[in-house]
Structure formats: C-alpha cells, structure tokens
Amino acid sequence: MIWKRTRKSHKGKQDPVLQQIKQADLEMLELSAAPGEIDLKYLDESGFCAWSEPSYSYYFRGQQKSLEQSKRRGRRLSIIGFLQPLISFVYGLVIGGVSRKSYIQMMEFKALEAQKTGRIRVIVQDNGPIHRCKEVQQLWSKWEDMGLYIFFLPKYCSEMNPIELECLT
Secondary structure, X not given: OOOOOOOOOOOOOOOHHHHHHHHHHHHHHHHHHOOOOOEEEEEEEEEEOOOOOOXXXXXXXXXXXXXXXXXXXXXXXXXXEEEEOOOEEEEEEEEXXXXXXXXXXXXXXXXXXXXXXXXXXXXXXXXXXXXXXHHHHHHXXXXXXXXXXXXXXXXXXXXXXXXXXXXXX
C-alpha cells in the first residue's frame, strides 16, 4: 500500500475526442524521448499542511472516529516537481502555495538548461491557472526560442501525466 492523495473523479467532464488527439501527440513525444532526441519532463505541483480537513474513513460499528486538530492551521509547504522517468526528479519547495513567480522561476531555470545543452525540452503539464496566466503567456515565445516547449494536457485528464501516478519514496 502507498499513501496518496485522493482525487475527485473527472469522468464526464473530459472531452474524449480531444483526449484521444492529445494522447496520440503525447505518445509521439514519448517516442522521440525514448532514443534521446528530446528531453521530455512531466510537471506537477502539490501542497502539504499539518492541518487537514476531516474526511471519510473506516471505523468499527458503534465507535466514533475523530481526528484531533490543532487550533492553528500552520503554514502550507508546496512542491513543484519535474519528472523525467528513469532519469531525474527535480523539485522546488515553497512555503505557501506555488505562485506565478515560483512557477516562472522554475520554468526559466528549465529554459536556461535547454539553451545551454542545445536540446529541445518539452514540459508536459495541466491547465492550472498559473500555467496560463498572462504573465506566463508573455514568456512562451522566449522559452521556445531557448528550446523549452510546453505541452498542455486536456482539461480534467490528469491521469495522462505520469508524475500524477508516481509514488516517489
């Protein structure tokens, strides 16, 4: 067993035609990455806090299960990570949530790496608001000139991103 966050199901919200097209595109990128023609990395963010909302759990009939919480919520610790399967996992930690500023810093670093190596680097990511905000959109052409490209997954299709399914220990 592994400890993993639970997700709400997005079935019914997905566009099956777009999902099929994007899946085919992603498979082409993976075929290019396998022999080392490009660097293909998968990005995701997550957050952790010592205080959590109570949720459903198992308990014995006739007993009430309760979760004790401190009165202070504490600070959130967030992580933004880049997974290149079987090669690397690079991440940054942020106190609070992952902001546009911290996302841009990580992407600038990846763009500089791509430029230095002269290799095309593709980042697979979801459609989070910080990934598509105006400030970030203004940087896309700069990053592409440096060799960094972004591949957006279709909405509600997080299972297409291998970093979502990975358990790093």
